[in-house]
Amino acid sequence: MQTVRVGRVNEFEDPGRKVVAVGETEIGVFCLDGEFYAWVNDCPHQGGPVCQGRFFTKVLEVLGADQSSHGRTYEEGTLHIVCPWHGFEYDVRTGKHPGAPDIALTPVTVQVQDGEVHILVD
Amino acid sequence: MDVRITPAQPMPIQEIDVRTDTRDILAHSRKHSEKAGYADWLIVDIDAHHTETVSWGEVVKFIDDPVLRDQADTYHRDRVGAPPYGLNGDLGLRYQDVGGRIPHQSGIRETVDDTSVHRDVTLSRRAMDSFQLDYMVLFPTPMLFLGMHPQPYMEVVLCNAYNRWLTEEILPGDPKLKAMVVIPFNTPEEACKTVERFGKCPGVIGFTVTSTRYKPVHSNEYMRLYRMIEETGKPLGFHAGYHWQDPSLATCNSFLGMHSLGFVWANMVHMTNWVLNGIPERFPGLKTVWIESGIAWVPFLMQRLDEQYLMRQSEAPLLKRMPSEYMNTNCFYTSQPLEKGNMKAVECTFDMIKAETQLLFATDWPHFDFDSPRVIYDMPFLDEMQKRRILGLNAAELFGLEVKPHQRG
Numbered sequence: 372m373q374t375v376r377v378g379r380v381n382e383f384e385d386p387g388r389k390v391v392a393v394g395e396t397e398i399g400v401f402c403l404d405g406e407f408y409a410w411v412n413d414c415p416h417q418g419g420p421v422c423q424g425r426f427f428t429k430v431l432e433v434l435g436a437d438q439s440s441h442g443r444t445y446e447e448g449t450l451h452i453v454c455p456w457h458g459f460e461y462d463v464r465t466g467k468h469p470g471a472p473d474i475a476l477t478p479v480t481v482q483v484q485d486g487e488v489h490i491l492v493d
Numbered sequence: 494m495d496v497r498i499t500p501a502q503p504m505p506i507q508e509i510d511v512r513t514d515t516r517d518i519l520a521h522s523r524k525h526s527e528k529a530g531y532a533d534w535l536i537v538d539i540d541a542h543h544t545e546t547v548s549w550g551e552v553v554k555f556i557d558d559p560v561l562r563d564q565a566d567t568y569h570r571d572r573v574g575a576p577p578y579g580l581n582g583d584l585g586l587r588y589q590d591v592g593g594r595i596p597h598q599s600g601i602r603e604t605v606d607d608t609s610v611h612r613d614v615t616l617s618r619r620a621m622d623s624f625q626l627d628y629m630v631l632f633p634t635p636m637l638f639l640g641m642h643p644q645p646y647m648e649v650v651l652c653n654a655y656n657r658w659l660t661e662e663i664l665p666g667d668p669k670l671k672a673m674v675v676i677p678f679n680t681p682e683e684a685c686k687t688v689e690r691f692g693k694c695p696g697v698i699g700f701t702v703t704s705t706r707y708k709p710v711h712s713n714e715y716m717r718l719y720r721m722i723e724e725t726g727k728p729l730g731f732h733a734g735y736h737w738q739d740p741s742l743a744t745c746n747s748f749l750g751m752h753s754l755g756f757v758w759a760n761m762v763h764m765t766n767w768v769l770n771g772i773p774e775r776f777p778g779l780k781t782v783w784i785e786s787g788i789a790w791v792p793f794l795m796q797r798l799d800e801q802y803l804m805r806q807s808e809a810p811l812l813k814r815m816p817s818e819y820m821n822t823n824c825f826y827t828s829q830p831l832e833k834g835n836m837k838a839v840e841c842t843f844d845m846i847k848a849e850t851q852l853l854f855a856t857d858w859p860h861f862d863f864d865s866p867r868v869i870y871d872m873p874f875l876d877e878m879q880k881r882r883i884l885g886l887n888a889a890e891l892f893g894l895e896v897k898p899h900q901r902g
Binding site: 373374375377378388390391397417418419420455456458460489 | 502504863864867868
């Protein structure tokens with residue numbers, strides 16, 4: 372296991388990310404609400420570069436008390452990273468697909484020490 | 494003990510967008526094929542696309558009819574923000590990119606400096622390079638709606654203009670690019686002329702009917718066309734498309750639902766008519782390719798038609814075999830978008846359609862549901878030769894494409 376320096380905390384936008392290569396492994400390190408998360412840049416679907424996709428806020432359907440539909444809205448605070456190959460979405464915090472939680476990104480351990488963001492990589 | 498800390502290498506592209514180079518978007522596909530060891534296999538992509546409407550101002554200059562050609566030229570010169578001249582279609586209902594989530598579907602705006610060939614050639618080369626393809630069969634995109642054009646003559650005019658542009662400006666740019674020229678199927682005598690005119694052009698390896706249309710494929714007026722195509726020895730493809738205005742899809746309120754059904758529906762109807770009317774018996778040398786409907790529909794239709802046929806044989810007296818037997822001998826299928834949620838079902842589907850000989854790999858690049866070659870390579874129940882056949886050797890046999898000795902496996 373090697374410790375790899377990704378950058379200083381204040382070098383990250385929030386929300387933001389840095390996608391880095393460690394040997395042959397590509398890893399996306401995400402900053403969201405001051406917390407850090409890291410995922411392997413390899414979509415479980417077809418191996419797309421998921422961490423290089425766009426951010427989208429989770430979409431919800433608005434239902435009335437009688438279960439009637441009233442369009443869609445965003446679930447503020449829940450941010451997805453979307454694989455640019457096919458649109459598979461993953462919660463930045465959990466790495467899980469919002470419609471199929473069994474489909475999930477591979478996690479990488481992140482450590483923040485003295486303002487530095489490190490990841491632990493095999 | 495001190496922990497040794499190494500710096501990470503930032504990736505040159507942090508976020509993929511519409512200006513990202515195709516080779517960067519697809520870098521993972523190339524990397525996978527090199528690492529897994531199939532990069533030097535024969536890989537043929539039977540269904541890739543370019544967006545011909547980006548070049549529509551060029552295409553219309555190839556219209557034969559001088560009056561329409563002038564009108565089209567004026568239209569593209571003078572009108573601002575107008576859709577492509579003469580094309581019917583879905584205008585603003587193009588939600589394929591899921592609201593911008595899939596940038597390469599939104600647009601391909603990457604830089605192309607090479608002016609020695611058409612831009613579409615360069616873009617296709619980049620995709621071929623990334624997928625490690627030996628051949629790519631190019632299809633148009635918005636023109637897939639032409640079968641619903643209110644003016645059948647315009648289907649004739651635009652098919653032939655596109656075919657001219659394709660065979661004169663695009664295919665000569667790279668011998669790895671191939672085409673199944675689009676025939677104006679709603680006007681059978683003109684469809685025959687298109688086969689005669691373009692069938693022997695370099696790079697033309699077959700013919701395409703855009704499936705979204707209401708003309709019955711078994712109509713007597715097509716018999717001459719089928720005979721002509723059979724005599725060329727080149728396959729006839731039915732390229733699926735969606736059509737939200739079809740009454741059967743009128744209740745679908747999402748692109749997801751409409752597209753899931755629409756891209757299969759037209760080919761299911763045509764296949765049903767094709768088989769039950771005994772076209773494979775009438776033209777036993779005519780090979781058909783069913784394009785971009787995935788393959789999960791095929792076992793359903795096989796079972797459905799077989800079951801009903803046995804009870805109502807007198808309505809299909811030309812058949813000498815079960816409907817399903819025609820569907821896995823005379824018919825070939827492109828793989829994309831390969832449904833793979835249930836591997837037992839996928840294996841059963843491969844078995845029923847005789848994938849080892851009938852299945853042809855396709856990417857559908859650059860569309861939102863494209864498949865990379867690893868979709869076939871990663872299939873757990875296929876042996877190496879089966880993978881090689883589906884990825885390229887089946888197509889080489891069907892279309893008469895050159896195979897290098899080391900690619901035979």
